[in-house]
Amino acid sequence: MTTRRKFLTTAAASVPATLAAPAVLAQAPIKWRMQTYAGPALAVEVVDTCIRQFNEIAQGQMEIELYHADQLVPTGELFRALQKGTIDAVQSDDDSMASPTEVTVFGGYFPLGLRYSLDVPALFNHWGLDEIWKEEYAKVGVRHISAGSWDPCNFATKTPIKSLEDLKGLRVFTFPTAGRFLSRFGVVPVTLPWEDVEVALQTGELDGIAWSGITEDYTSGWANVTNYFLTNNISGAWIGHFFANLDRWNEVPDHLKTLMEVCFNSSHYHRQHWYWNGEASLRVNETKLESTTIPDSEWQTVEDEAHKFWDEIAAESELKAKIVGIFKAYNETMVKAGKPYRYS
Template sequence: MKRRAFITAAAAAPAGLAAPNIVRAQAQHNWKLVTSVPRGLPGPGVSALRWAERITDITEGAINVEVFGAGELVAPFATQEAVEGGTAEVYHGSGSWFSGRDIAHSFFTAAPFGLTYDEMHAWMYFGGGQELLDEFTNPRGLKIFIGGGSGLQTAGWFKKEIKSLDDLQGLNFRAAGLYGEVLRKLGVNPTSIPPGDIFPALQAGTLDGAEWVGPSNDLAFGLQNVAGFMYAPSPVEIYGGIEFGIGMDAWNALTDAQRVMVEAVTEAEANRSSAYTLHAHLQAYEKLQNMPELTIDTFPDDVWDAIEVAAAEVIEEVKQTSDFHQRFVEAYYAYARQSTQYKRFYDSAFLTKRQSFFG
């Protein structure tokens, strides 16, 4: 018994002695995460905090992530540049908000008649989307992962009723990325402002309307209190995605195991935040429907017709930017076309029957 105990203890000793050396040799990574939304904002703000906490926990503090909300360290729409410039290691935000740097970045968030959040995840993980994103952004020193989508968003909140295409002419409307470019062709004056500025701008009359996300986020921002007409769905904000962008220096400094941990946490967050947003939207939409002073509708047919024409023009313009843009956009819409054919037979037919079932 004594000999066996001695052998067991001796066998365990090298591992026990080696462990502290491994811990001491392991590099410490202190990351600053800058997000474009207010700290702790329901939905995306909470998602950023949860991602940071889980990265810190799963790596047992080897990667310690500190979160800075919009404006706390850098301006809300300067987060991507902050990572490229080394001010922070990670940014969290929507690709549409960085479209002024390259409009193609919007496709990973929202594209005209584009991919829904389940389709986007399938394309990114298995259809070649992540490889195209890497090709697009790795040379700029960024390793970017999708962080979840809100699903089909609200087309917009307006202070006046939209009865026809004429009613959009000259309106000052908050819209980012490709949605802004489509609306510009319809006679709208689009402007991209940070989320936290939307309500004050509507209240002050600087804006005639705005898009933000969907029922839960819009309700949280109080948009129903400053704009009495809500139109949905959006023709462009389909996936409504947000992303985590890690500086390549920070990414390359990790061990292989740590990279796997970061990827796993990010994929989990993309799923969790998408699920949460849909759940929150269901509750919020019910509340909005019960507001008698609020008009909820969809755009008139002539607006939709004009949007289709404008969207086709915008897509073609992006394709003409470079050989990569053409290859990228064609790959994106090839996947959307394939999924449309599939969902026409499966999803559309089922949803019609389910609606009949519930009356």
């Protein structure tokens, strides 16, 4: 009888745990809201697919609701909304979402810091930038998930640019740091909501944009309201990221964190070949935008000024000096490596 009572007690104790299992599986999924910097047409290529794949593979355990540029909050307020937990995750660059960090100035288009899109993952995965970004964002309650590259930064304008003189007085939609640099050449940076840019180009409020390469000019509709594309770029790739509110990130089970990272890396990879192909094929096969070029001898002025700009940024803080040093060492290595890493 003693043995039987022990068996029944043990069996009874195990019943609640057995019955509780379905309840755990039936719990409501973790729900996140993410906002991207991209408008609807562009988001199809830069983020939509990876979010859809994440939601499918998560099998009801977690769901990310994706919102496009300015749908929940203006792009310039993305960081504050993320930090407060108003939204859970963001796809953006540091610069345009006004992150209050030491690394913000390097996000988006750091002038002449990059030649090709592969420079971004190389710098983050092999030259220490990923660790720096994670440390800096953790200080302000944000998880830096991963960095990736986007398109280069070229001018698309209504009038042709064939010399640096043609830049003077142009009202241009661009990023904060890019605008700060371009103002040295007489460019007037203009800040607008992303969705208002096309109309501003039509009404004459803007003379052009320095926000993307030619792929986005066509994808976003800007090739319909501009006439010329300057082949010289002020950066060979945009540095963008996926971010999450740190508290929300810490609440997510490890396997879903890993799934997020894998899906976001898939997005980074897709952009690598989508932009690489688009930047070449659209120049060759489409005719809405006429290409112009500033001669290399004159463009060298911009290259030289960029390095002065780097030194000014480095003087602002010890950490900025460290990052500028990484950019310098990386570019020196690429130049010494020669073709195909650098052609000049």
